[in-house]
Amino acid sequence: MSAERIPVFDVQLDENVVEAVADTLRSGWLTLGPRTQEFEAEFAEHLGVPHAIAMSSCTSALHLAYLAAGVGPGDEVIVPGITFVATAAAARYCGAEPVLAEIVGQDDLGIDPEDVRGKITSRTKAICAVHYGGYGAALDELKAICAEHGLALLEDAAHAPDAVAVDGRTMLGTAGLAGAFSFFSNKILSCGEGGLLATRDDEVAAFARSRRSHAMTTGTWDRHRGHSLGYDVVGLGYNYRMDEPRAALLSARLPGLRADIEARRAVTRRYRELLAGQAELELPYTDEEVGRSSCYVMPVMLRDPTLRDPLRTMLAEEHGVQTTVLYPSISQFSAYEASAASLPRCEHAAATQLTLPLYPHLGDERQDRVVEALRASLAQLA
Numbered sequence: 548m549s550a551e552r553i554p555v556f557d558v559q560l561d562e563n564v565v566e567a568v569a570d571t572l573r574s575g576w577l578t579l580g581p582r583t584q585e586f587e588a589e590f591a592e593h594l595g596v597p598h599a600i601a602m603s604s605c606t607s608a609l610h611l612a613y614l615a616a617g618v619g620p621g622d623e624v625i626v627p628g629i630t631f632v633a634t635a636a637a638a639r640y641c642g643a644e645p646v647l648a649e650i651v652g653q654d655d656l657g658i659d660p661e662d663v664r665g666k667i668t669s670r671t672k673a674i675c676a677v678h679y680g681g682y683g684a685a686l687d688e689l690k691a692i693c694a695e696h697g698l699a700l701l702e703d704a705a706h707a708p709d710a711v712a713v714d715g716r717t718m719l720g721t722a723g724l725a726g727a728f729s730f731f732s733n734k735i736l737s738c739g740e741g742g743l744l745a746t747r748d749d750e751v752a753a754f755a756r757s758r759r760s761h762a763m764t765t766g767t768w769d770r771h772r773g774h775s776l777g778y779d780v781v782g783l784g785y786n787y788r789m790d791e792p793r794a795a796l797l798s799a800r801l802p803g804l805r806a807d808i809e810a811r812r813a814v815t816r817r818y819r820e821l822l823a824g825q826a827e828l829e830l831p832y833t834d835e836e837v838g839r840s841s842c843y844v845m846p847v848m849l850r851d852p853t854l855r856d857p858l859r860t861m862l863a864e865e866h867g868v869q870t871t872v873l874y875p876s877i878s879q880f881s882a883y884e885a886s887a888a889s890l891p892r893c894e895h896a897a898a899t900q901l902t903l904p905l906y907p908h909l910g911d912e913r914q915d916r917v918v919e920a921l922r923a924s925l926a927q928l929a
Contacts, residue, residue: 552867554604555915557861557906558735560800565800571792575921577765579760587743589603590728591802593709594718596745598752601794602759605705605742607787609637611758612725612744615751616699618643624751628876628893630677634703635877642744643672644698647878649892653848654831656680667692671822671911673699678707678719680873681735681831686712686722689757695724704745706843708736709808715839725755733793735811737845738793757796759787762896810907814914817856818845818903821918827851827925844907852898854928859901861872861927866920871902 571582590863591599602608614829618624620642624636628647635645650664656679663674676684683703693700702719704710708728711718718725726750730741744755762784765775809844815837821831828847832840849855855872863870876893877883904917 550867553572553904553917554870555871555902555903555904557908558717558806559908560730561676561771561803564796564799567795571795574791576814580651582791582798583789586794586798586801588829589798590743591745592735593801593804594721594745596718596721597745598746598749598755599756600744600746600752600759601789601797602742602744602755602787603731603789604633604740604787605703605727605731606633606637607759607785608725608727608742608744608755609633609638609675609701609703610785611702611755611787612727612746612751613637613641614758615746615748616673616701618672618699618726621670624673624675624701625658625666625671625672626675626732626877627656627677627679627876628878628890629656629679630703630877631705631874632877632883634675634677634881635835635883636804643813645877645883646671646771646915647883647890647893649890650679650896651685652892653829653896655682655901656807656831656846657682657684658689659892660692661683663689667696667698670910671696671698672875673701673750674722675701675703675722677703677705678710680832680846681710681719681835681843681898682708683707683710683712683719683839686717686736690722702726705731705734705742707841708734710841711839715841719841724748725751730793732802734809736797736800738796738800740792741797750830757781758784759785761786767888783879807907808841811905812837812839812894814842814907814909815840815842815845816904817911817914818905820889821914822847825922825925827929843903845903846873847901847903849899854925855901857928858924861924862920866916866924868917868920869904870892872897872900873902875905
């Protein structure tokens with residue numbers, strides 16, 4: 548193999564972005580402060596919500612969202628089986644138990660509202676909708692279920708920083724009590740490590756701002772400016788703060804987010820055209836949904852699960868094409884076996900799913916290489 552390796556994800560940072568971080572380093576103030584506040588205001592405006600609270604990770608945002616919803620010991624939170632483990636783990640942080648629900652199927656990896664309905668008990672406190680790959684979950688149905696049973700709807704919008712619901716207006720992550728976003732290194736808007744809680748609820752916002760910094764009544768930046776000589780601690784808090792260099796990086800990258808996502812949509816549409824009719828594959832979601840999605844990943848589903856792992860090996864070793872699996876079913880993790888009965892749709896999706904390289908600057912030449920390698924490998928394995 549002599550051709551350039553094609554990674555599943557890649558990031559390019561313009562010089563103005565690097566300089567924004569350098570300016571922050573030169574400022575001498577590195578922890579939660581004015582640049583974080585600026586980014587929070589910018590992202591809140593971007594989403595159209597009054598409150599955006601930057602945090603150390605999406606996991607910490609989920610944890611505080613669950614706590615703000617009143618989730619506690621003995622409660623249950625219904626989450627999809629196909630998601631990153633943090634969606635379920637955050638419930639356990641609260642002393643609650645995640646209850647795993649099915650996905651819709653091979654064409655839609657979002658949580659199935661009908662399966663959710665059947666898993667509600669007297670202990671259920673909240674439902675968490677995961678917008679897989681930046682494609683919206685069934686929010687209207689889930690909101691109706693939550694209203695009927697008096698439950699909180701929370702959103703794991705880790706993949707969806709600029710995606711909309713089926714109505715074409717509601718930003719994903721803003722429809723429920725709170726939404727959690729991720730700025731992890733391989734996300735669309737990334738800074739290495741970081742997350743954010745978005746909400747329209749004043750009390751949820753105040754709770755999240757307090758608990759992300761040890762439930763202290765004032766922060767280091769306030770005391771640095773002489774706004775307070777001391778502080779009180781008003782509850783059990785956590786060290787979930789975002790630092791200033793990461794906030795500066797996000798602020799500098801935010802203006803280009805929509806252009807990046809439009810480029811992702813173009814790459815996704817081209818993949819769908821090139822792979823249409825490939826007998827061994829199913830393509831989840833629809834062309835119409837691509838236009839509403841942030842297109843975080845390009846998922847394909849193999850009709851024959853026995854082909855998936857040898858295909859990945861062949862793509863990597865013979866063609867230099869990296870792929871990944873997004874995600875294993877949480878029901879198959881040893882730590883979560885007691886959280887669900889068998890989830891055949893989730894487990895089938897986990898066994899058949901393959902994620903192809905996708906990023907704004909992938910380019911036609913590399914994309915053609917990926918598709919040609921995929922076709923050649925499938926033909927060889929057939």
